[in-house]
Amino acid sequence: MYSYDEPVYLISVVAKILEIHPQTLRQYEKEGLIEPGRTDGKMRLYSQRDIDKIKTILRLTRDMGVNLAGVDIILRLKEKLDELDSINEELRNNLQKKSQGNQNIKIKQNSYEVILFHKKQ
Template sequence: MVDENSPVFAIAVAAELAAMHPQTLRQYDRLGLVSPRRTAGKSRRYSMRDVVQLREIAALSAEGLNLEGIRRILELENQVVALSSRVHELEHALAEELLNRSGRRVFAAGAAGDVVSLRPGTRAHRANELVVWRP
């Protein structure tokens, strides 16, 4: 399956997609701004995510940032993505733990609006009377 991280573009194609010269891509690779994967023959292969990152570098550069500033911004953005992914994993693990934990507590709203603790497998008792309000 091909996704945004699949290394499919040769340097010439990636350079054209990013509207850059191939030598610029080589320089960015040396500086660590974009790190394409390598084939067995050591040629660079860029993913769609790499191309998007190259376009972002061009935009930041056009705004006047130097390459070290751009490198730091990209590093921080990558950390945010990694941390967001980790938070999602932990939230999922916590939800699974809470669902699978025996003796978990169940709560319902009482008749007066208070919180009532229920044993698992029981239902809250509800009143069935009809109340008519007349001003």
């Protein structure tokens, strides 16, 4: 079985799976929205992650009417949010390790992670 990030699908296969023209995939690459892998012979190969990203692009363009420039902005913001979520998770874990045994620190977890410090009265 292949990993999620391993490029194994040819452009024709991806186009058929997603019911789009291969030229659409080439356009997405030209716009910088996707970066398929390449064989030594320069053939495009797509991973499952690429296919999922293309599905997101299609959803934004077809269902929500977003143009490709808007899609680019949305995808960049999503990448940044994912990066920040990862940093937040790491910081939260570090704080939790340090706060064990210290009752003055309370960690609140929700979609917007907030760390609250309670002062002793």
